[in-house]
Amino acid sequence: MIGNDIIDLNLASAQSDWKRKGWLQKICTKHEQSYVLNSEKPFLSVWQLWSMKESAYKAEQRIYQLVPKFNPKSFECNIVSGKIVSNKQTYHTRSTITKDYIHTYTYNSNQEIAIQKLDNSNTLIFLEKKLNIPKSRLSIKKDSNNIPHIYIDDKLSNNVISISHHGKYRAYNLLKT
Amino acid sequence: MKNETMIEQLKTIIKPYVENEEQWNNLNDETDFIKDLDINSANLVDIVLDIEDAFEIEIDNDAMEKMLNVKASIEVIKQKIAEK
Numbered sequence: 001m002i003g004n005d006i007i008d009l010n011l012a013s014a015q016s017d018w019k020r021k022g023w024l025q026k027i028c029t030k031h032e033q034s035y036v037l038n039s040e041k042p043f044l045s046v047w048q049l050w051s052m053k054e055s056a057y058k059a060e061q062r063i064y065q066l067v068p069k070f071n072p073k074s075f076e077c078n079i080v081s082g083k084i085v086s087n088k089q090t091y092h093t094r095s096t097i098t099k100d101y102i103h104t105y106t107y108n109s110n111q112e113i114a115i116q117k118l119d120n121s122n123t124l125i126f127l128e129k130k131l132n133i134p135k136s137r138l139s140i141k142k143d144s145n146n147i148p149h150i151y152i153d154d155k156l157s158n159n160v161i162s163i164s165h166h167g168k169y170r171a172y173n174l175l176k177t
Numbered sequence: 178m179k180n181e182t183m184i185e186q187l188k189t190i191i192k193p194y195v196e197n198e199e200q201w202n203n204l205n206d207e208t209d210f211i212k213d214l215d216i217n218s219a220n221l222v223d224i225v226l227d228i229e230d231a232f233e234i235e236i237d238n239d240a241m242e243k244m245l246n247v248k249a250s251i252e253v254i255k256q257k258i259a260e261k
Contacts, residue, residue, distance in 0.1 A: 069243070
């Protein structure tokens with residue numbers, strides 16, 4: 001299973017006001033809300049939760065080939081353990097928090113993680129290095145559910161990639177087969 | 178309320194969150210908030226809250242789930258107005 005999500009914290013604070021009336025209630029379960037409100041760093045807790053929910057959502061959407069939905073409350077997160085539970089599945093995630101971004105990915109034993117500045121980032125060059133295949137033979141296509149897939153010589157590859165972009169950053173989670 | 182009036186109102190609501198102005202100008206029934214307008218997914222919450230305020234309705238989780246495009250959002254608004 002694969003899903004990842006990056007949040008540019010500068011952009012998040014400009015784009016969203018998590019303290020807006022009703023905002024937290026729309027995306028967080030009761031338990032998550034109380035975690036945030038009792039947290040010493042509520043801003044970071046909110047965005048870590050959000051990146052966890054997005055990672056699990058992306059993984060679930062890919063596994064079950066689901067049409068896009070906006071259901072953040074369906075993913076109950078435990079920030080401390082990184083565990084996320086939906087009505088279909090349990091997900092294990094890891095998060096990296098810096099002063100500039102939060103990145104969360106579903107945990108797999110054999111995977112490549114990369115976080116790049118958007119202006120230096122090129123998905124095909126990243127794949128060329130990681131898969132050791134010339135980029136002229138590679139392409140990425142999104143399916144009707146907006147999920148990206150890797151193609152080698154125009155044939156669907158078993159290697160799986162999750163791509164996330166927000167503000168100045170792009171993040172990859174690649175599962176090689 | 179007519180469909181066109183509702184779409185116009187919705188168009189005004191989502192404008193502040195839109196990253197793709199050209200697609201916004203051509204907004205229609207089929208327009209997808211994320212795919213077409215590049216709206217950040219966290220801002221979908223703001224759109225739902227703005228819609229609740231503008232139309233004086235309450236949107237529950239099941240309804241919110243569908244609100245990823247113009248058509249589904251208009252359907253939810255209509256249904257919630259009818260239930261008032």
